[in-house]
Amino acid sequence: MTADAAALDILLAVLLVFLVWRLLTLSDLFKATILFIVFGLLLSLAWVRLRAPDVALAEAAIGSGVTGALVLDALRRLGAHGAVDEARPLRLNLARLSGGLLVACLGAILLWSVLSLPAGWRGLSAEAMAAMPHSGVTNPVTASLLNFRSHDTLLEIAVLMLAVLGVWTLDAEPKPSAEPAGPILDLLVRILLPLMVVVAGYLLWAGGHAPGGAFQGAAVLAAGGILLHLARPFYLGNHVIIRLVIGFGFAVFLAIGVMLVVGGGRFLEFPSRHAGTLILVVEAAATISIALILLALFVGNVREGAGRDAP
Amino acid sequence: MTGFMMFMAATVLASVALGLCRVLLGPTRADAMLAAQLLGTGAVAVLLLLSHATARSHLADVALVVALLASVVSVAFVRRLKPVGGHNGGA
Amino acid sequence: MAVLDWLSMALVGAGTLFFIAGSIGLLRLPDVMTRLHALTKADNVGLGLIVLGLSLQTSGPMEVVRLLLVWALALLTSSCACYLVAHATLQARRETGHDS
Amino acid sequence: MTTAAWMEALLAAPLAGAVIALISGRRAAALVGVVTAFATAAASIALAFAVSRSGVLRYAVGGWGRPLGIDLYVDGLAAVMVAITGVVGACISVCAAGYFAPKPTHADLPSDKHDRAWLYWPLWLMLWGGMNALYLSADLFNIYVTQELIGLSGIGLIALAGGSAISAALRYLLLALAGSLLYIVGVELLYAGYATLDLQQLRDRIDANPSTFAAAALMTAGLLAKSALFPLHFWLPPAHGHAPVPVSAALSALVIKTGFYLVVRLWLHVLPGLAWAHLATLLGVLGAAAVFWGGVQALMQERLKMMVAYSTVAQVGYLFMLFPVASVPEALPGALLLAASHAAAKAALFMCAGSVLAVYGHDRIRSINGIGTRMPLTAVAFALSGISLIGLPPSGGFAGKWLLISAAFAAGAWWWAAIIVLGGLLSAVYLLRALAFAFLEPPIAGFGRAPWGMEATSLVLAFIAVGLNFAARPLSELLNAGAG
Numbered sequence: 001m002t003a004d005a006a007a008l009d010i011l012l013a014v015l016l017v018f019l020v021w022r023l024l025t026l027s028d029l030f031k032a033t034i035l036f037i038v039f040g041l042l043l044s045l046a047w048v049r050l051r052a053p054d055v056a057l058a059e060a061a062i063g064s065g066v067t068g069a070l071v072l073d074a075l076r077r078l079g080a081h082g083a084v085d086e087a088r089p090l091r092l093n094l095a096r097l098s099g100g101l102l103v104a105c106l107g108a109i110l111l112w113s114v115l116s117l118p119a120g121w122r123g124l125s126a127e128a129m130a131a132m133p134h135s136g137v138t139n140p141v142t143a144s145l146l147n148f149r150s151h152d153t154l155l156e157i158a159v160l161m162l163a164v165l166g167v168w169t170l171d172a173e174p175k176p177s178a179e180p181a182g183p184i185l186d187l188l189v190r191i192l193l194p195l196m197v198v199v200a201g202y203l204l205w206a207g208g209h210a211p212g213g214a215f216q217g218a219a220v221l222a223a224g225g226i227l228l229h230l231a232r233p234f235y236l237g238n239h240v241i242i243r244l245v246i247g248f249g250f251a252v253f254l255a256i257g258v259m260l261v262v263g264g265g266r267f268l269e270f271p272s273r274h275a276g277t278l279i280l281v282v283e284a285a286a287t288i289s290i291a292l293i294l295l296a297l298f299v300g301n302v303r304e305g306a307g308r309d310a311p
Numbered sequence: 312m313t314g315f316m317m318f319m320a321a322t323v324l325a326s327v328a329l330g331l332c333r334v335l336l337g338p339t340r341a342d343a344m345l346a347a348q349l350l351g352t353g354a355v356a357v358l359l360l361l362s363h364a365t366a367r368s369h370l371a372d373v374a375l376v377v378a379l380l381a382s383v384v385s386v387a388f389v390r391r392l393k394p395v396g397g398h399n400g401g402a
Numbered sequence: 403m404a405v406l407d408w409l410s411m412a413l414v415g416a417g418t419l420f421f422i423a424g425s426i427g428l429l430r431l432p433d434v435m436t437r438l439h440a441l442t443k444a445d446n447v448g449l450g451l452i453v454l455g456l457s458l459q460t461s462g463p464m465e466v467v468r469l470l471l472v473w474a475l476a477l478l479t480s481s482c483a484c485y486l487v488a489h490a491t492l493q494a495r496r497e498t499g500h501d502s
Numbered sequence: 503m504t505t506a507a508w509m510e511a512l513l514a515a516p517l518a519g520a521v522i523a524l525i526s527g528r529r530a531a532a533l534v535g536v537v538t539a540f541a542t543a544a545a546s547i548a549l550a551f552a553v554s555r556s557g558v559l560r561y562a563v564g565g566w567g568r569p570l571g572i573d574l575y576v577d578g579l580a581a582v583m584v585a586i587t588g589v590v591g592a593c594i595s596v597c598a599a600g601y602f603a604p605k606p607t608h609a610d611l612p613s614d615k616h617d618r619a620w621l622y623w624p625l626w627l628m629l630w631g632g633m634n635a636l637y638l639s640a641d642l643f644n645i646y647v648t649q650e651l652i653g654l655s656g657i658g659l660i661a662l663a664g665g666s667a668i669s670a671a672l673r674y675l676l677l678a679l680a681g682s683l684l685y686i687v688g689v690e691l692l693y694a695g696y697a698t699l700d701l702q703q704l705r706d707r708i709d710a711n712p713s714t715f716a717a718a719a720l721m722t723a724g725l726l727a728k729s730a731l732f733p734l735h736f737w738l739p740p741a742h743g744h745a746p747v748p749v750s751a752a753l754s755a756l757v758i759k760t761g762f763y764l765v766v767r768l769w770l771h772v773l774p775g776l777a778w779a780h781l782a783t784l785l786g787v788l789g790a791a792a793v794f795w796g797g798v799q800a801l802m803q804e805r806l807k808m809m810v811a812y813s814t815v816a817q818v819g820y821l822f823m824l825f826p827v828a829s830v831p832e833a834l835p836g837a838l839l840l841a842a843s844h845a846a847a848k849a850a851l852f853m854c855a856g857s858v859l860a861v862y863g864h865d866r867i868r869s870i871n872g873i874g875t876r877m878p879l880t881a882v883a884f885a886l887s888g889i890s891l892i893g894l895p896p897s898g899g900f901a902g903k904w905l906l907i908s909a910a911f912a913a914g915a916w917w918w919a920a921i922i923v924l925g926g927l928l929s930a931v932y933l934l935r936a937l938a939f940a941f942l943e944p945p946i947a948g949f950g951r952a953p954w955g956m957e958a959t960s961l962v963l964a965f966i967a968v969g970l971n972f973a974a975r976p977l978s979e980l981l982n983a984g985a986g
Contacts, residue, residue, distance in 0.1 A: 004317035005364075011321055015328050022335070030392070034334050034343045037384055041354045044373065045324075048361060053369055060377045064351065068384035076391040106687075106720075113691050113713040123697050127570045151563045151572045155635060155647045158517060158628060159654055161524070165625055166658035169618060170668070178390060182489070185390075188382060188482040195475070199379055203372070210369045216376070223380045230383075230390045240527055247521045254521065258514050267510050269565035312407060312459075319414050319452075323421045327444075330425035333437070341434045341491045345441050348483055349428060352445045352476055353421060356452050359469065360414070363456050371468050378475040385483035389490040 012046050029083050033075055037068040053211035054141040057203070061216050065223025066294050069230070073298070076176075136275025138209040145213070146279045150268045154257065157250045157286055164246055164296045168238055172303040181231040189231045196224035204287050208276065214249075214283040215290060222294035229299055236299040246296065249289030253282050316364035320357045327353030344388050351381040406458050413455030420448030434491050438484050445480035449473055505559040508549040509574055509638055512584060515542050516631035524624040528617070532599050535623035539595035542630060546588025553581040554976075554983045560640065560702075568641070568700035575640035575701070578981035579771075579838070583637045583763050586842045589966065590755050590849050591630050593959045597853055598622060598748035600955030622662060622748070629655040629752065636760050642689045642699045645764065646682065649728070653678035656757055659749040660741055667744035670737075677727055677737040681761075684724030691717035705772045718773055722765060722781070729761025731785075731822055732792030735815045739799075742811040747856030747956070750807065751849040754814045759841050762821050766837075770828060786826035790921045792819030797928035801935065806855040806865035809932060810848065813891065816929060817844045820922060823906060827913040835978045836905025839970060842977075843898025847887035847967035853960035854884040857952040873940035879957040881940060886964035888933040893926040898970025905974060 019042065023035040040063025047056035075083060128140055128148065135143035145153050181189070200217040207213030228234075236242060256278055257268040265271065270278050330353075333346035355374045362370035420443055427440020453473040457466045519538025523531040553559070553576055561574040576584075602619040632651030639645050657678070660671040693699055695714060696707045708714060730738040738758075742750045765785075769778060796816025803809040817840075824837035857880045858873065859865045874881045890899035903922050910918040 002314055002317060004314050004321060008317060008321040008324065011324055011328070015324075019331075026335075030340055031334055031337070031343055034347050035331075038331065038334070038347055038350050041350060041377070044377070045354060045357060045361075048358065048370060048373060053367065053373060056370075056373050057376060060373050061380060064377060065380040065383045069387035072384065072387040073391050109716045109720075110687065110691075113694070113716055116713055117694055121694065121697075123693065124569055131566065131570055147564065148566050148570050149564075149572055149643075152644055152647050154517075155632070155644075155651055158520075158631075159647070159650050161521075162625065162628055162651065162654040162658060165524070165621055165628075166654065166661060169621055169625075169658050169661040169664075171664065176391070184482055184485050184489075185386065188386070188478070191478060192379065192382065196379060199375065203376075206369075206372070211372060220376060220379065223383050227383055227386060230386050238527070240525070243525050243527060247525045250517075251521045251525075254514060254517055258510075258518070261510050261514075266506075266561070266565050267513065267563050269563075312411070315411055316414065319418045322418050323448075323452075326418075326422040326425040330428045333428050336429075339434060339491070341487050342437065344487055345434070345437055345484075346428060348480060348487075349424060349441050349444055352449055352480060355472060355476055356417070356421065356449050359452060359456055359472065363459055368465060371465070371472065374472050375468065375475070378472050378479065381476070382479035382483045385479075385486060389486045 009049055012042060012049060015042055016046060027085050029078065029085055030075060033071050036071060037064065040064060040067060054139075054213065054216070057211050057216045058219065061219035061223065062294075065219055066226065066298060069223075069226045070298055134272035134275070136270060136272065136277075136279050137207075139207060139211070139213075141211070142207050142213050142279070142283075146282060147270055147275060150253075150257075150270075154250070154253050154268070157253060157290070160290060160293045161246060161250055164293050167297060168301055170301050172301045175233050175235060175302045178230075178233050185231050189227055192227060193224050196220050196227075200224075200287065200291070204283055207283060208280065214286040218287045218290035219294060221287065221291035222298070225291065225295035226298050229295070233302075234299075235302055236296055237302070242292070242296070245292045246289055249282075249286035252285040256282060313364045313366075316360045320360035320364065323353050323356050323360070340388070340392065344385060348381065348385060351377060351384075355381075410455045410458040413451050413458070415455075417448045417451030417453075417455060420444055420451065424448060435488065438488055442480065442484060445484075446477055449476050503548070503552075505549065505552040505556055505576060506561050508545050508552055509559070509561055509576060511545040512542065512549060512634045512638065513574075513631070515545060516627045516634060520624045520627035520631060523620075523627060528620040531620040531623040532602065535627060536595055536599050538627055539592050539630075542634070543588040543592035546584045546591075546634075549576065550581045550585040550980060553578060554980045557983050568703055569698035572644045573640040573700055573702075574638045576638055578983050579763075579766070579834075580637045582838050582842070582977065582980060583759065584634055586759070586845050587630065587633050587637070587756050590845045590963065591752070593846075593963050593966075594748050594752050594755075594849055595626070597751070597856075597956050597959040598626065600953045601746065601748050601856065619662065622659065622746070625655045625658045625662075626748075626752065629659065629757070633756060633760055637763065640701045642692065642701065642704070643686075644699075646686050646689060649678075649682055649685065649760070652757060652760060653682065653728075656749075656753055659752070660745040662749065663744055663746045665744075666740075670740040670744045673737050674741040681724040681727040684720045684727070688717040688719075688721030688724070691720070701767065701772050705775070708773060708775050710776050714773075715776065718768070718776060718778075721768060725761045725764050725768070726785075726788075727761075729758055729765065729821075730815060730818055731788050732795050732815065732819060733788075735792065735796070735818070738815060739808055739811040742814060743805070743808040747807075747852055747859070750811070750855075751852040754811065754852060755845040755849040758814060758818060759821075759845065762818065762841065765822075766824070766834070769825065770834070782825040782828065785822045786918060789819040789822030789825075790918075790925075792816060792822070793921060793925035794819075794928065797925060797932065801928070801932040803932075804866055804868070806858055806867055806870065806936060807852070809867065809936060810851045810855055813851070813929065813932070814844075814848060816925065817848070817891065820844075820903070820906070820925065823910075823918050823922065827906070827909040827915060827918060830909035830912045832905045832912065833909035835974060835981055836902050836909055838902075838981070839898055839905060839974055839977055840902030842973070843890045843902055843967045843970045846963045846970065847890040847899065850883050850887040850960040850963035850967060851891070853956050853963070854880045854887070857956050857960065860956070861950050861952045863950070867936050867939055870936070870939050871942075877952050877957065879961050880952060881937075883957070883960040883964040884940065885937060887960075887967050888937065890964075890967035890970070892930045892933060893922075896971040897968045898973065899967070901971045901974045 019039045023032045026032040044056045044059040135147045200221040203212035204217035327350045330346050330349045334343040355378050358374035424444025431437045453469045523534040558577040563572045602622045632648045636648035657671045657675045727734040742754045793816050800809045800812035827833045890897035893899040893903040907919040
């Protein structure tokens, strides 16, 4: 590694630690929120430096789109009084001291364990590379997620679905009132929304051979939905069509897995000739579902009809 | 050449990170928002520079996504929060 | 090194200078409205120069298109976002009578 | 059908049921749920028979095989856990069909919540699918994902009760996340050390280096938090006490056991190569502390549901007393029998509490006089499951404790036996206190009617808890089929 690259990495690492410290100790929750959003962006740079561009892409899309809007909206719910956390800055007491010591020990153990790893550690990359020709795709990350370890991914999509169900169990609240969007915001939405749909499709397609895939595409799509919702709040209940779209990706994935069993194979065993197609089908269905899931998480459990914020 | 680009990436990152002091200084929420936006653009520049320096053209996709979604947070801010609030804002 | 390389480095270096200027402006200028100006310089010119500099180094036209697209997006989103923040700030000032 | 087919069915059926219930919504969710529940329960029992007949099976999901792909693995231990989940899960589903029916009469489920009561079904089936996937998995990371599935659906289920259950659900969420974090850090360390996530391969490759110890300690800590072993039990009583009745039953009877199962799997099957005698003693001591702390707390509770929830804290303690005597062959069947009878008895007890709530509109122990005459079915179910929890013969609780006590003596550690006996006395005290109010006081007039589904199910479960007295031998045989 060159000195310039090392300088960049050290700068990133220092910044990340500094940001975490500040966002945990600031009593003004708005500032903490902004630092959290910035933290997400820098984390995505860190993933790039760690040569995990797929994760970087996911972090960039989720961090700057969905999570950013979500935490700012959460701040609105706290209201003027909740925006300042009186319990901060953290004062030292016995519980916090022992907690801190515990975390320090954990950190030391981790650091030491990582340092004790043999040099040139490759994990399972050799096995993965050997299996790549039968995976149906050329991006090893997609091959791992959608083929080698598709069982994990199937269950992870279920986890995302559960998040929406969890939101629906909470009390419904009135739709947030909003002033008319105004010409500039209107223009922004008009230009960005189609672009986001195109980029989402591009990421989905690129996932087969380059960084990208269902989750990244869905995050961009969801960000488009959030932008639209911010400009013109809409109702997104648990209507049958919404439920159908939310369950669609998981249902398609599971159905393909079961169909392969009926066809004489094992659960989720993609025949290598059709693996590419099947993966694309699963990813396309998952993209739509995950996008709506993320959007539903942002919209929350909103009651139908024009509501007003509590005064 | 790649060393130069890497150095420039580090410089851009350092300078926009310096701008983050504005988040801590305030005084208004709008100021903090501006600093975050600057960092977003800085991240796009860093990603493009890294993409060239490390010869990984797909990093430009990450930059594209960051640029595409950069406005979502600002829009959420102006639509859901008052720009002058906060406990020391609006002073 | 070719002339193109020197030109590219000069453009990228100039872009970086704009980022530095933008950051300093964000810290030194007195209020939100003036700081907005500093920000837009970094957003528009800084990123633009870097994109131009990198465009000279690309292997194919598609990459140039992608770079320019990123810049165009940044131009659009940053100017819209700056407008929205400024507009909201003005509105809030009018409502509260505060000047900040 | 073969073992593999039953495994596939056990993975896919609840998940498919969940997504169908989600899509079909309020009208048909309960129907889908109950049908899926019975199908899954049948498959669970079939799997146990298949394993006892043809032994263990390894199954490569996706056809890749370890270490690249994910393997499923079923042995006697996994089959027993799946079967417990299946039988108790089916009973809970029947109870829930009545409980979450369109017109609720339950004091703890406000009527404005009832238009989203159908969400119970997709959440519960996901939870069930997650538990099956966890028991059948042979892959550390896959197990992490199943834990996420279980944790998140559990949180949604608790939140269904609304009100004060929300904060309990949030606490449970934070606990589950912290536990998962510790677990996953341990998994990363093991993967970094051995380049595999497969349990069997890890067992073969493991050597006693400090990084492995660190990984094992982190994972165990995370799992102990999830199985609510004292002193990490603080989150359990509010979560289990405030959730809707079928949810409390599922969480207390089944979900807690997943953490215990993983600790067993980890230490008895993956890491026996590490010298862990001290840890085993520590787990036993914590278990003993849990027995007393949970018992005393249960005695002090004013509400029946909270008492039953604290009783779970105590009962988890018995399970962990397996570890100091684990070298004795009777110990594991004993602990599993205890786990099974606790699952049945605890689900029954929560349903009894639910019936009481429905009839009396409250569950304050001091004012539940007259249950014996007003609700004889519930009273009998309460008494029978109490017998099993205390460990009186004949009951599953008795048989399990008997095996554990013999194991303790065989290991030359009589003090564990003493603790088990004393703990039984303690549970007798708090259960009899509640029963005394239920039986001895004269009945008072008025109030509602007990939902028959809940009463009947609690009785069935109580009989299962008692009948498990005779399950010791088949259970041992099944476990040995796993070892073969």
